[in-house]
Amino acid sequence: MQVDPGLWWGADMDAESFLSYFDDKRFIPDLRSRTKESVLGELSRALADDDEIRNPAVLLEMIRRRESLGSTGLGKGVAIPHGRSTAAADTRVVFGVSRRGVDYAAPDGEPCRLFFLIVAPYEDPRHEYLPLLGKIVELVNEKPLREKLLAGQTFAEFQATIREAMGERPGA
Amino acid sequence: MSDRVHDLVALQDLELMIRDAQDPASKEKEEALGFAVHGLEELQKARETVVKKIPPRDLRLYERIRGKYQRVVVPVRSRICLGCFQALPTMATRAVSENGPLPTCENCGRILYWL
Numbered sequence: 001m002q003v004d005p006g007l008w009w010g011a012d013m014d015a016e017s018f019l020s021y022f023d024d025k026r027f028i029p030d031l032r033s034r035t036k037e038s039v040l041g042e043l044s045r046a047l048a049d050d051d052e053i054r055n056p057a058v059l060l061e062m063i064r065r066r067e068s069l070g071s072t073g074l075g076k077g078v079a080i081p082h083g084r085s086t087a088a089a090d091t092r093v094v095f096g097v098s099r100r101g102v103d104y105a106a107p108d109g110e111p112c113r114l115f116f117l118i119v120a121p122y123e124d125p126r127h128e129y130l131p132l133l134g135k136i137v138e139l140v141n142e143k144p145l146r147e148k149l150l151a152g153q154t155f156a157e158f159q160a161t162i163r164e165a166m167g168e169r170p171g172a
Numbered sequence: 173m174s175d176r177v178h179d180l181v182a183l184q185d186l187e188l189m190i191r192d193a194q195d196p197a198s199k200e201k202e203e204a205l206g207f208a209v210h211g212l213e214e215l216q217k218a219r220e221t222v223v224k225k226i227p228p229r230d231l232r233l234y235e236r237i238r239g240k241y242q243r244v245v246v247p248v249r250s251r252i253c254l255g256c257f258q259a260l261p262t263m264a265t266r267a268v269s270e271n272g273p274l275p276t277c278e279n280c281g282r283i284l285y286w287l
């Protein structure tokens with residue numbers, strides 16, 4: 001199958017559309033969980049603040065099952081648990097930072113500190129899900145960005161870091 | 173929320189995940205991004221476990237709707253069925269009794285899940 005890399009890597013996504021998937025209510029600067037199991041729960045609960053998601057338990061179940069397919073820990077201290085569910089009306093991201101790190105069964109064995117939980121609807125007519133996932137993977141590949149995300153304490157700082165990273169990228 | 177609808181949502185989500193993991197294009201994209209996609213057997217076992225929890229009558233309804241639509245359970249938002257985008261009658265309710273009928277859309281017949 002021929003894939004348009006520009007489409008699914010999210011190369012045409014600007015900083016504002018990228019940031020529209022995030023929210024202050026879904027920004028957790030100091031995750032308390034110490035284990036993979038509990039961090040998935042902590043991230044999922046942040047979705048309940050969203051009026052459109054009444055039952056985060058359904059989403060947590062889906063996210064846990066996705067992990068049985070293979071860890072979503074990417075290495076370099078980053079994990080991106082993700083999946084589509086009947087219980088999600090829109091695509092949403094929860095961003096969280098663990099100061100101590102969580103053992104997440106990442107391929108490099110490093111503890112995870114940066115977490116992006118992505119939930120998307122069962123049907124994705126605007127094809128948002130994979131470009132968004134691709135964009136996050138592309139961004140966190142840069143060490144300076146990872147360091148800034150780790151240092152940030154507020155959602156405003158998070159937004160500024162993303163705008164700077166995406167603004168500086170030629171052609172972004 | 174009714175556990176009966178919950179279990180059907182879990183089944184539908186699992187079947188979607190299995191389908192994606194079996195689809196070469198979708199699997200290739202995930203792997204290109206650095207994610208492992210290898211535990212398909214685990215998912216199939218999980219599906220069997222979920223199926224066992226579902227009353228046979230609910231499962232038959234699910235399979236019957238599946239013959240018509242890929243997406244059997246659909247969310248309801250602002251009293252709109254997100255399967256066919258028709259407004260639900262005001263008497264439509266999310267309440268499900270233990271042995272009563274599952275809530276379905278009068279228009280398209282899909283099972284309704286209130287967000």
Ligand SMILES: [Zn+2]
Nearest residue numbers: 253256277280
């Ligand atoms: Zn309908």
